[in-house]
Amino acid sequence: MAPRSNYRMQKIPEMTIRRLSLYTRCLVQLEEDGKKTISSLALAERFNLNSAQVRKDLAYFGEFGVRGIGYYVSGLKAELQKILNLDREWQVALVGYGNLGSALFRYKGFARQGFRISAIFDGDPAKAGRTVDGVTILPMMDLAREVKARSLQIAIVAVPAESAQAVTDRLVAAGIKGILNFAPSRIKVGKDVRLKNVDLSIELETLSFYLAQATR
Amino acid sequence: MAPRSNYRMQKIPEMTIRRLSLYTRCLVQLEEDGKKTISSLALAERFNLNSAQVRKDLAYFGEFGVRGIGYYVSGLKAELQKILNLDREWQVALVGYGNLGSALFRYKGFARQGFRISAIFDGDPAKAGRTVDGVTILPMMDLAREVKARSLQIAIVAVPAESAQAVTDRLVAAGIKGILNFAPSRIKVGKDVRLKNVDLSIELETLSFYLAQATR
Structure with missing residues (x-):
């Protein structure tokens, strides 16, 4: 395997990153099942993926396949976790x-992927x-101090709609670099x-579209 | 406006459907702001969308733009809600x-888009x-009877991982056609x-990727 260390994130589509997460889950599953190697076709078939897409997505980051073998399950899993920065715990x-x-x-699901909610703030x-x-x-008055003291970079916003922007502004001012807004x-x-x-x-709306189509 | 009534759902990418949901939200907002018409470029700029993508997505369903005017906000909103089947309430x-x-x-967010959770089941x-x-x-023993009696088509699964498949099988047997699995x-x-x-x-994982890139 020859991972590229100098890939430029700017050129990598976000959907590729989302799929890397998915591939990582599949590889964890295969590893648990005791599989040592798998071809891109078998990987695609087993998990209902598109094998050309799998190869294209991985190609952004390096040459992970081995001719005549396919992928080493544990090795590829570890590489993808490293690329996604899941080989560390995020607070x-x-x-x-x-x-x-x-x-x-x-x-x-958060803890399983290495995300630990270690600080909770509430205005009540x-x-x-x-x-x-x-x-x-x-x-809330402790937010800025705690975020800075713990060098937190990721925050989840789960407040009512009307206070979301104000909360976000405070998080950003405190140094948060990534926000998941619910x-x-x-x-x-x-x-x-x-x-x-x-x-x-949005997920329910796509269901609504397809269900209505089916009965038209 | 000339919506196509005979579009084939098979050819429409799911991402297009997801974006229609997003466009609908934007149009609702514009309507609330009192806007009567908007060009695809202004729509794109205001909501950080891609105007070519907007036109391409809408083209699957008909010709909604009017030369020299753009889109009629309320009219397009109503058309999209109809396409997504949001002009009804889903139980x-x-x-x-x-x-x-x-x-x-x-x-x-569910109720606002016309999805009303009208039946709750729990094994406890x-x-x-x-x-x-x-x-x-x-x-749970009432599940099949109630789903049939109320002709429910959509279900949300929010049970522990180990019982998700069994619950899903029961829902499908009872006639559910769309499942949102958490x-x-x-x-x-x-x-x-x-x-x-x-x-x-997965959302946190994409954040993780980009944050780590920024500090590499």
């Missing part, structure tokens, strides 16, 4: 500990001071901050 | 009323019988059922 700040915030805090004085699974909910509102950040809006109803 | 079943399930039940006998915001949590596990459905897996950690 994540969570702002908003309502229904959605508490569900996200307990969402098993009744919540501040409570400790959940070893993490103390802090008041508030159903459009928020803005500067160019040096990466923002991902998660809109759960 | 949705929710299976699993744990942390995530209860957060999804209260998620404002302690939860069955409780009523939340007018919806009674039902035991359980962190790969589940399988037949070809006549539409499945969307929501993996919240």
Whole structure:
């Protein structure tokens, strides 16, 4: 395997990065099943992927296939985890500990991929001071100090729509570089901050489209 | 405007459908702001979209632009809502009323887009019988009967990974045609059922990639 160390992130489509996450999950599964090697075709067939797409996506980062063998499962998994920076643990700040915030805090998928919510902030004085699974909910006034003190770079925003922009501005001012926004509102950040809006109803809308088509 | 009534869903990329959802949101916003018409370029600039992409996506469904004017905001919004079948209310079943399930039940974004969770099922006998915001949590044994009786077509799965497949099989057997799965596990459905897996950690992984790149 010959990973490229000098790939330029600017040229890599975000969908490729999303698929790398998916491939990593597939490889973890194969490793658990005891598979040592797999061809790109077998990988594609087993997980319902497109094998040409798999090869194209991986080619951004290096030459991982071995002629006549395919991919070494553990080796490729480790390389992809390194590329995605999942070979480390990320400490994540969570702002908003309502229904959605508490569900996200307990969402098993984050911890499994190395994301640990280690700081929780909430504007409700009744919540501040409570400790959940070893993490103390802090008041909003502590946000800037704590984010800086812990050098946190990633934050999850799970506050009501109307306070999402104000919360985001405070996070960015405190040094947060990546934001996952669950508030159903459009928020803005500067160019040096990466923002991902998660809109759960878009998924239902695509279902709605296809279901209606089927009955037309 | 001349919407095409005979478009074939098979040829329309899913990303186009997702973007239609996004355009609809933008148009709702413009309508609220009192805008009557907008050019594709202005639409693109205002919402950070790609104007060529907007025109291409809309072209699957008809000719919506008017020379020298652009789009009629309310008219296009109504057309897109009709295409996405958002001009009706969808009754949705929710299976699993744990942390995530209860957060999804209260998620404002679903109702705003016409998705109403009107049936909740949970395997925990302690939860069955409780009523939340007018919806009674039902035991799993009632699932098939209720889904059929109410002709439900869409279900949200928010159960632990290990029971996701069994729950899905029961939903499909009861007649559900579209499933939004939040359980962190790969589940399988037949070809006549539409499945969307929501993996919240993939979003954090893309952030992780870009953040690490920035500091390399």
